[in-house]
Amino acid sequence: MKRYYSAVSKFNKWMLIISVLSVWGSCIPILMGEFDGLFIFISLLVGGFTVFIASIYFNTYYQIQEDKILWVTGPIKGQIEISKISRLKKAKSIWEIDSLIKPILSNRPLLLRYTKFDDFPVSPQDEKGFIEELLSKNPSIEIEQFS
Secondary structure (H helix, E strand, C coil): CCEEEECECHHHHHHHHHHHHHHHHHHHHHHCCCCCHHHHHHHHHHHHHHHHHHHHHHCEEEEECCCEEEEEECCEEEEEEHHHCCEEEECCCHHHCCCCCCCCECCCCEEEECCCCCEEEECECCHHHHHHHHHHHCCCCEECCCC
């Protein structure tokens, strides 16, 4: 089973870098011996947040199995039945997405319409291969022209 890792936008790359730099910056007073309990708590909180963000950054992918798309974004997992997908289109921006869960790292994901009103975003690096494999499982999916 092939994993389609999420494409990553420059903005998301910078968010990860800034998070890591924040953790390192917050550790400077600890290394200099100038810290108290609150400072250690805040450093641990920022460190935990950075680990969470890094897990999303390095572990967001999609797998197409027999009749499902399995998606993983950090510690969060889910699946969509391929037979329920009726349409696929390219989003103009992330603001166009109504989905509560957005397992994407890209600014222009693909939107999979899987019920009458619900779209689910995916952003595989290999869009063409992902679409071809998806269509091999459900050839009745309507593809909107990409702009």
